[in-house]
Amino acid sequence: MPREVPKAYEPQEIERYWAQAWFEEKIYRGEATARGDTFSIVLPPPNVTGSIHIGHMLEHTQIDIIVRWRRMRGNKTLWLPGMDHAGIATQVVVERQLAKEGLRREQIGREEFERRVWQWKAESGGKIKKQMIRLGVSCDWTREKFTLDPPLYRAVMEAFLRLYREGLIYRGRYMVNWCPRCQTALSDLETIHEAREGKLWHIRYPIAGSKEFIVVATTRPETMLGDTAVAVHPEDERYRQLIGKMAVLPLMNREIPIIGDDLVDREFGTGAVKVTPAHDPNDFAMGRRHNLAEIDIMTPDGHISAAGGAYAGMGRFAAREKIVEDLKAQGLLEGTTNHAMSVGLCDRCKTIIEPRLSLQWFCKMKPLAAPGIQAVEDGLLSIVPDNQKKIFLDWLTNIRDWCISRQLWWGHRIPIWHCGDCGEMTPATDSRVAVVDGRAQIAGVPDKCEKCDSGKLTQDPDVLDTWFSSGIWPLSTLGWPDNTEDLRTFYPTSLLISGYDILFFWDARMIMLGLHLAPGTKIEERIPFRQLYLHALVRDPHGMKMSKTRGNVVDPLEIIEKHGTDALRFALTVMAAPGTDIALSEERILSYRAFANKIWNAARFLFFNLEKIETLGVTLEELAAQEIRANAPYATRDALPHQWIFSRLAEVTRQINEALENFRFHEAAHVIYHFFWGDFCDWYIEWLKPQLASGNREDTIATWRNLFAAFEYALLLLHPFMPFITEELWNRLPQAAGAKSISLQPFPKAHTGWLNSEAEHRVALVQEIVVAARNIRAEAKLDAKKKVAADLASDNSEVLNRTSENLDVILRLGSLSALNVQPGKLKSREGAVRSTSQFDLGIKFEGELVDAGAEAAKLKKEKERLEKDVASKKQRLADDTFRNRAPAEIVRGLEATLADRQLEYQKIVERLAQLE
RNA sequence: GGGCGAUUAGCUCAGUUGGUUAGAGCGCUCCCCUCACACGGGAGAGGUCCAAGGUUCAAGUCCUUGAUCGCCCACCA
Numbered sequence: 001m002p003r004e005v006p007k008a009y010e011p012q013e014i015e016r017y018w019a020q021a022w023f024e025e026k027i028y029r030g031e032a033t034a035r036g037d038t039f040s041i042v043l044p045p046p047n048v049t050g051s052i053h054i055g056h057m058l059e060h061t062q063i064d065i066i067v068r069w070r071r072m073r074g075n076k077t078l079w080l081p082g083m084d085h086a087g088i089a090t091q092v093v094v095e096r097q098l099a100k101e102g103l104r105r106e107q108i109g110r111e112e113f114e115r116r117v118w119q120w121k122a123e124s125g126g127k128i129k130k131q132m133i134r135l136g137v138s139c140d141w142t143r144e145k146f147t148l149d150p151p152l153y154r155a156v157m158e159a160f161l162r163l164y165r166e167g168l169i170y171r172g173r174y175m176v177n178w179c180p181r182c183q184t185a186l187s188d189l190e191t192i193h194e195a196r197e198g199k200l201w202h203i204r205y206p207i208a209g210s211k212e213f214i215v216v217a218t219t220r221p222e223t224m225l226g227d228t229a230v231a232v233h234p235e236d237e238r239y240r241q242l243i244g245k246m247a248v249l250p251l252m253n254r255e256i257p258i259i260g261d262d263l264v265d266r267e268f269g270t271g272a273v274k275v276t277p278a279h280d281p282n283d284f285a286m287g288r289r290h291n292l293a294e295i296d297i298m299t300p301d302g303h304i305s306a307a308g309g310a311y312a313g314m315g316r317f318a319a320r321e322k323i324v325e326d327l328k329a330q331g332l333l334e335g336t337t338n339h340a341m342s343v344g345l346c347d348r349c350k351t352i353i354e355p356r357l358s359l360q361w362f363c364k365m366k367p368l369a370a371p372g373i374q375a376v377e378d379g380l381l382s383i384v385p386d387n388q389k390k391i392f393l394d395w396l397t398n399i400r401d402w403c404i405s406r407q408l409w410w411g412h413r414i415p416i417w418h419c420g421d422c423g424e425m426t427p428a429t430d431s432r433v434a435v436v437d438g439r440a441q442i443a444g445v446p447d448k449c450e451k452c453d454s455g456k457l458t459q460d461p462d463v464l465d466t467w468f469s470s471g472i473w474p475l476s477t478l479g480w481p482d483n484t485e486d487l488r489t490f491y492p493t494s495l496l497i498s499g500y501d502i503l504f505f506w507d508a509r510m511i512m513l514g515l516h517l518a519p520g521t522k523i524e525e526r527i528p529f530r531q532l533y534l535h536a537l538v539r540d541p542h543g544m545k546m547s548k549t550r551g552n553v554v555d556p557l558e559i560i561e562k563h564g565t566d567a568l569r570f571a572l573t574v575m576a577a578p579g580t581d582i583a584l585s586e587e588r589i590l591s592y593r594a595f596a597n598k599i600w601n602a603a604r605f606l607f608f609n610l611e612k613i614e615t616l617g618v619t620l621e622e623l624a625a626q627e628i629r630a631n632a633p634y635a636t637r638d639a640l641p642h643q644w645i646f647s648r649l650a651e652v653t654r655q656i657n658e659a660l661e662n663f664r665f666h667e668a669a670h671v672i673y674h675f676f677w678g679d680f681c682d683w684y685i686e687w688l689k690p691q692l693a694s695g696n697r698e699d700t701i702a703t704w705r706n707l708f709a710a711f712e713y714a715l716l717l718l719h720p721f722m723p724f725i726t727e728e729l730w731n732r733l734p735q736a737a738g739a740k741s742i743s744l745q746p747f748p749k750a751h752t753g754w755l756n757s758e759a760e761h762r763v764a765l766v767q768e769i770v771v772a773a774r775n776i777r778a779e780a781k782l783d784a785k786k787k788v789a790a791d792l793a794s795d796n797s798e799v800l801n802r803t804s805e806n807l808d809v810i811l812r813l814g815s816l817s818a819l820n821v822q823p824g825k826l827k828s829r830e831g832a833v834r835s836t837s838q839f840d841l842g843i844k845f846e847g848e849l850v851d852a853g854a855e856a857a858k859l860k861k862e863k864e865r866l867e868k869d870v871a872s873k874k875q876r877l878a879d880d881t882f883r884n885r886a887p888a889e890i891v892r893g894l895e896a897t898l899a900d901r902q903l904e905y906q907k908i909v910e911r912l913a914q915l916e
Numbered sequence: 917g918g919g920c921g922a923u924u925a926g927c928u929c930a931g932u933u934g935g936u937u938a939g940a941g942c943g944c945u946c947c948c949c950u951c952a953c954a955c956g957g958g959a960g961a962g963g964u965c966c967a968a969g970g971u972u973c974a975a976g977u978c979c980u981u982g983a984u985c986g987c988c989c990a991c992c993a
Contacts, residue, residue, distance in 0.1 A: 008955065175991095193990095200993085218993060231993095265992075273993050281991045341992075355991095387920065391988075394919075398990090500988090537987095574941085575929075581921095581987085583928065591941055594955040601953035608952070666930070670940075685952080771959085778947065778959035869937070876936090882973040886935080890974085894936055901937090 005607055005732075009600035011564030011593075015724040019136045027741055028071075028138040030078035030490070039075035040490035041067060041529075042474050043139060044498050044506070045147065047086035048124045049093050052131040054538045054584065055499065057556040058576060061569045062535055062665060063497050064137045068720040069660055071138070072747035078490050079138060080477050082145035083125050087411040087466030088182060088190070092348045094120050094410075110409050117410045118439070121146075131557060135565055136723050138743060143486075145477045147469045148412070150433050153440035155476035156412045156469045158431035159517055164416070168364045169404070171416075171425070175284040176403050178356035179346035180302030180316070184407040185360050186346060187465060188400070189505055191353050193342040200339035201324060202270060204332045205230055208246035208255055214239065215334050217269025219341055220279075221327070222320040224249065225308040226297040227256055229275035231286055234260030236271055250332045251323065252309055259290050278357040296357055300407075316354070361405035361414060361462065368512040369396040371523060375515065380524050384533045384663050388500060395504055404465045411463030415442045419449035420456030431481070471509035474528040475518060483519065491518065493529045500534040507532060533663045537581045538572070559589060566722035567593035573669045573721055595673060596725050599718070602681050603729045606711055609692065609704070610734070618701050632709040633754075634702035640766075641687045642706045643759035646751075648679050649713055654750040656717060672717050680714055683767065708733065716748050765838060772834035776843045779858065780832055791842045835907040837900035856915045859908055866905040873898045 022028065030040075041063060046056055063079065071077040094117050095105055105113045125146070132139075145152060163169040176185040201221050204213035214230055230247050232239035243260040256275075263286060264273055277287025277294040287294055297308040304311040304319045311319045327333040344353040373396050375381045376389060383389040405414060415428035429444035448455050472480070478487040492514075498507055514528030524530075538554075559568050570592040575582045633642035652675045659668035684707075691703055712733055719726040719742050730742035739745070776782075831844040832855055873894060876882055883891055 005952095007953075009953095216993085220993085263991085263993095268993065275993095280993070282993065283991095285991075339992095391920070395989080504989095577930065585928070585942090587942055588928075590955075594953095597955045598953065601956085603952080605952035662932080664932080667932090670930075674940085681952085682957085686957095774958060775960085781947070865937085873936080876974085879973065885973045890935055897936055 005600075005604045007601075007604070009564075009597045009725065011566060011596065011724065012561065014728045015136065015560075015565050016134070018724050018727050019134050022136065022138065022741070022743075023133045023141060026140075026142055027744065028077075028079065029140050029142055030076070030080075030486075035076055036074040037076065038078075038489060038494070039067075039070040040078040040080070040493040041495050041497070042477060042493055043079065043081040043137075044496075044502075045082045045084040045145075045470065045473065046128055047084050047089050048121045048128065048146075049086055049089045050124055051127050052135070052556060054554045054556050057135065057568065058538050058572045058582070059497060059499065059535060060132065060135055060137050061572050062533075062576065062663075064135075064569075064723070065573065065665060065668075065720040066495065066497070066660065066663075068138055068723065068743055069747060071743065072716070072719070072745060074746065076489075078140055078143070080143050080145070080490075081132070081137070081139040081141060082473075082477055083128060083147070084470055085121065085147045085411060085466065087406060087408055087463065088184065088186075088348050089466070090117060090120065091408050091410040092182065105409065113409050114439075134557070134560065138723070143477070147466075147473075147476075148440065150435050150440035151479065152469070152476040153412060154431050154433045155472055155480055156464065157415050157428065157433065157442055158481045159472050159513065160412075160415060160464065160468075161427055161431055162517065163363060164427055168367065169361060170364070171359065171361050171405075173357060173359045174362070174403075175281045175355055176358050176360050177344060177353045178300070178358060179349065179351050179353050180300065181349050181351040182346060182408075183300045185358055185403050185405060186353065187403050187467075190347045191344040192347050194345055196341060196343050198339045198341040198343070200269060200337045201327075202334040202336070203250065203274075203327055204334055205247040205250060205274070207242065207258075208248050213332075213334075214242060214247055214258065214272050215270045216272045216274040218274055219339060220320070221323050222304070222311075222316055223276040223279045223297070224274055224323070225252060225304065225311060225319075226276045226278050226295040227252075227254075227274045228277055228287065228292040228295060229256050229290065230258045230272055231261045231264050231275050232258065232272050233264040233266045234262055236264075236266050239272060250330065251311075251326060257290075257292075259286075259292075261286050261289065280355055284355075284357065294357055298354060298356065302354060360403050363402045363404050363468075365399040365401055365512070368516055369399045371515040372396050372508065372511045375511065375523050375527050378523070381511065381527055381529070382531050384531065388503065388534050392503060392508065396508065402465075404468050405460075405462040406465055407461070408463050411466060412469055413442070414460040414462050414464060415444070416460045417446055417449075417457040418460060419452060419454050420458065421454035422449060422452040424449060424451035425460075426450040426457060467505050467509055470506055471513040472517065474510060474514060480518070492525065492527050495531045495533065496529040497533045497535060499537055501537060503534060507534075536576055539581050539583050554584060559586070563589050563593040564596060564724070566596050566724050569723075570595060570669060570673075570721055573665045574673070575666065577666045595677065596722065598677055598681060599722070599725055599729070602676075602685065602711065603732070605685060606708065607732065613700075613704055616697060616700060618697070618704070632706055634705045636691070636699050636702045636706070638691065640759055640762060641684055642703075643756045644763040645679065645684045645706075645710050646754040647756040647759055648675060649710060649717075649748070650751045650754040653717060653748050657750065660720075669721055672714075672721065676714055676718065680710065683763075684710065708735065712736075713748050715742065716745060719743060768836065769839060769841060772836070772839075772841050773843060776832045776834055776841070779854070780843075791844070833911055835904060835911070837903040840907065852915055856912065859912050859915070863905065863908045863912065866901055866908065870898065870901050870905055873901065 043063065044059060046052060052060075067077060067079045094113070097120070098105060098108070098113075098116070108116075129141075129144075133141075147156075160169065177188065177191045178184075179186055198219050200217050200219055202215050202217050203221065203224070204215050206213055214232075216230060218224065227249050232243065234240070234243065239258075240260070242258045245258050246255045247258055248254070249256050259275070263282060264271070275283045275286055275292060277284050277292050278296040279298065284294070286292070295307050297305055298316065299305045302316045304314050304316065306312050308314075308319070311322065314322065324333065344355075345351065346353055373393060376383065376393060383392060415431075417426045417428075418424075419426065426446045426449050428442050429446055432443040433440040434443040435441075442459075445459075446457060449457060469476070474491060474493050475481075475487070478484065478491050480487055480491075496507060496510075510528045515523065515526045518526035518528070520526045556568065567589050571584070571589045572582065574592070575584070575588065633639070633646045636642060652671055655671045656668045659665070659671065688703060688707060692700065692707075712730065712735060715726045715730050715733075719730075723743065727742050730736050730745075736742075831842055833840060833842045835841070877891070877894060877898065
């Protein structure tokens with residue numbers, strides 16, 4: 001490492017260097033830090049759909065802070081990284097690429113398509129990994145996993161087969177959400193709802209054998225082709241007599257029954273509803289209750305099927321228009337009203353989904369949800385923030401079966417074979433997988449049908465929902481179903497940090513599947529993680545969700561190249577108060593880049609002086625003594641600043657530990673920020689400067705040791721938040737010689753022995769005095785370069801004596817009290833006074849005139865404020881109920897404050913009188 | 917239709933068991949390129965804490981109602 005230190009911090013090269021070094025030296029291996037209690041966490045695996053975005057960055061930053069902090073505190077720490085094949089999301093991306101070549105996946109076939117996706121995965125996955133390494137996340141890359149790796153593929157097979165044999169996975173023809181573009185079923189969670197202005201068409205259905213009509217209202221007239229009934233509420237007086245009669249379905253000329261069902265809302269529309277069991281979830285339920293035919297009138301790609309008579313072959317929206325037109329022509333359209341409604345869209349491609357009757361695989365959820373509810377209610381799994389707990393429990397309580405099959409080609413293929421003769425199903429013999437061309441496929445292929453011994457078996461073409469494999473991520477990444485050492489050591493994991501947006505998708509599924517599948521008899525042995533922290537989402541500066549279509553996505557790597565990872569990390573951390581989303585702006589990042597620069601320059605101050613120290617005859621070894629921190633603060637002639645800064649350090653450490661314990665990242669970041677910038681730089685270093693320039697050798701050494709010790713201590717505290725700059729600077733410290741990485745050093749302890757309220761109190765007074773003096777100087781517009789004379793009258797003369805020699809340097813005062821200006825006698829033309837109950841400070845202006853009017857105005861304003869304050873306090877203290885009911889401590893405190901204020905008030909009144 | 921969250925300085929936001937003069941960053945005004953740092957130093961201005969009730973000796977903080985905005989869930993044809 002070169003010694004020269006540029007004036008402004010340039011993070012790019014330094015960050016690249018350390019990111020690479022940490023990665024190559026594998027210092028974050030699970031075994032490498034094998035010491036105390038285990039702390040394990042899995043990375044929510046990013047999708048291999050592109051690259052890391054700012055949301056990942058926030059998540060990775062928070063995890064990294066906790067992980068670095070835990071590791072430094074001596075936990076045996078594992079952060080396990082990996083990626084998700086992201087079934088439908090990735091398939092959509094590759095399909096779009098194909099579309100650019102004018103191709104569809106059916107044209108190139110399943111095998112070629114899969115080859116293309118693997119190729120994409122290699123590129124995207126590689127890019128993501130590179131990015132993550134650049135972010136400096138301290139995960140164990142030697143354990144990196146991918147959901148389609150053979151061992152993980154096998155774990156998925158095992159999970160499926162177990163649930164299948166237990167009857168928790170079943171196949172059946174039910175209503176599912178169907179995306180006509182992706183041509184696959186979707187789970188309820190994968191459909192999003194968007195408010196749209198729709199229409200409600202009122203259509204006349206003639207009553208058979210009569211001239212009457214029954215008018216039904218619908219938002220999707222095209223589905224009438226599949227109507228098999230008209231339903232009314234059984235107690236609806238308007239329609240009751242029609243129940244049991246037949247209606248004639250217009251356009252199709254089919255007689256359909258009029259039924260009574262209390263699902264019908266009498267208030268809505270006309271109170272009569274057309275029933276299309278194959279294309280609407282409500283109608284489906286009604287259909288099953290009343291044994292209605294289920295007529296599927298739509299093809300998988302959203303066209304009208306042969307069952308749709310004259311409309312066959314038309315697109316679903318074209319058919320709608322044509323049908324409305326035809327109804328109008330036949331006089332069967334009674335009217336149209338506007339209707340606010342919400343349409344379901346495919347989460348991935350935003351195509352309007354079609355509820356569709358379809359043969360799919362489902363997972364029974366009620367039995368899986370019960371232990372999850374119990375785990376949360378018993379406190380074996382804690383959820384932060386607390387309000388998410390209720391949301392989570394509500395969802396688990398009202399859970400419905402999960403459609404787990406997808407008509408996709410990218411994913412884990414369902415290990416079930418269908419018999420060509422009897423049609424029955426035969427599962428794989430076991431979960432073993434074979435590796436063909438580096439890719440896993442099921443090995444336990446059954447050779448004959450379980451039911452009829454036929455050999456005509458074909459494997460189910462569907463793949464599993466991608467969340468099925470992510471649902472066992474903590475298990476599969478640690479080697480399950482084998483009883484591996486990793487599984488024994490690191491499962492259950494300690495914590496999961498994820499966005500609240502995937503609470504149901506992922507977190508809940510992991511909890512349910514983990515509790516069901518993990519070995520162990522107790523819930524606490526099987527739970528996949530003991531704590532769940534849900535972080536906020538990152539939004540653009542206007543609070544809008546970031547999306548490519550809005551064009552407001554922020555590329556983290558761009559920011560990193562501009563301002564550095566540490567600055568971005570710190571900005572995200574400070575803004576990440578739990579519960580509220582983050583609006584990220586570049587300005588905010590800039591101010592934390594400035595913070596990095598501040599740290600850098602504080603270090604420059606120390607390093608510059610290393611040479612000076614050497615000229616004093618002090619060796620770096622003396623400065624680098626192992627116990628340098630342990631023995632601080634070292635005694636010096638003026639002990640106050642050292643006692644104070646180490647007292648602050650002890651307190652700040654306690655606060656950081658407590659905040660991180662409770663995932664209060666922003667609080668921890670604020671504490672360290674203000675400590676470093678305010679306490680350490682603005683006061684401590686400035687205070688020490690004059691002492692470092694003069695004094696005897698012993699004193700100087702002790703002062704330097706304190707300074708270096710405090711600085712190193714601060715770097716250690718900062719490291720989880722800003723890993724790069726702290727690593728770089730720590731390595732340049734004399735005491736770090738030969739040590740490996742700051743990230744493997746012990747996190748500072750909150751030394752209670754350093755706490756010194758006396759010192760803190762006295763320094764607070766010094767600070768008040770200094771601020772008062774600066775205030776006079778600024779308000780009086782004194783020449784900043786000129787020295788001035790001042791006089792300080794204080795009850796606390798000891799403090800004055802100990803600090804006065806420094807004040808003159810800090811303030812560029814002529815020596816304090818040398819001129820013996822009596823604040824009480826200072827004339828307005830000569831100077832100004834600031835008074836508190838603790839001290840009076842007068843500054844005499846040599847030959848310059850103060851603006852007496854301005855001074856008087858200021859004092860008047862202050863007087864008014866104090867008047868009000870004193871009055872309200874007096875009133876309060878005069879109130880007997882207050883005196884009787886408030887704690888004595890509060891009353892006493894108020895009395896003391898009142899006395900102070902009155903004294904100040906008195907002084908101001910006197911001063912004002914003088915000015916007039 | 918349920919549920920959750922937000923509303924505090926010009927802007928973006930902190931403010932964990934109620935307690936004495938409500939904070940930060942940015943922006944703004946004034947002074948200073950003082951030998952770590954102008955990505956800096958110093959001093960300031962700026963707030964009836966959304967509204968109305970209530971509980972309490974004491975409310976930004978707790979309760980009720982309402983307003984505005986945002987999000988989530990839901991089988992509103």
